[in-house]
Amino acid sequence: MTMETMSSADPCRQLSPAAALFHSLSDPTRLSIVQRMAGGEVRVGDLTSELGLAQSTVSAHVACLRDCGLVEGRVQGRSVYYSLSRPELMDMLAQAEILLAATGNAVSLCPNYGTGSTGATLTQENEK
Helix, strand or coil: CCCCCCCCCCHHHHHHHHHHHHHHCCCHHHHHHHHHHCCCCECHHHHHHHHCCCHHHHHHHHHHHHHCCCEEEEEECCEEEEEECCCHHHHHHHHHHHHHHHCCCHHHHCCCCCCCCHHHHHHHHHHC
16 A cells, blocks of 8 residues: 655545555454454354354444455355455555564554553443
């Protein structure tokens, strides 16, 4: 992904696609779904039992990933099998792991998004 220099009157507008991409991956449940799909196709029902979450919750997360163009579905009979539509996503997540290791996971200390932050608490509450 290439970040362009901010030259327009609205610099946030140029970052919107990148911000949307990272926001789509900012939920631990969505990251779990992406990691599971890296191993192959999966149905929502399978994800429900594997993640221990309600079907409606898993469906909403899969829909978010699908709407972002990161996941695609294949209909077979009455089932829909979901898979990653962009294998580059796993390359990006692998690079994120390298960055986390290089920074000693310092991002977990972030007052806004780290483990002890209110944002992390809200995310954890949404998973229940």
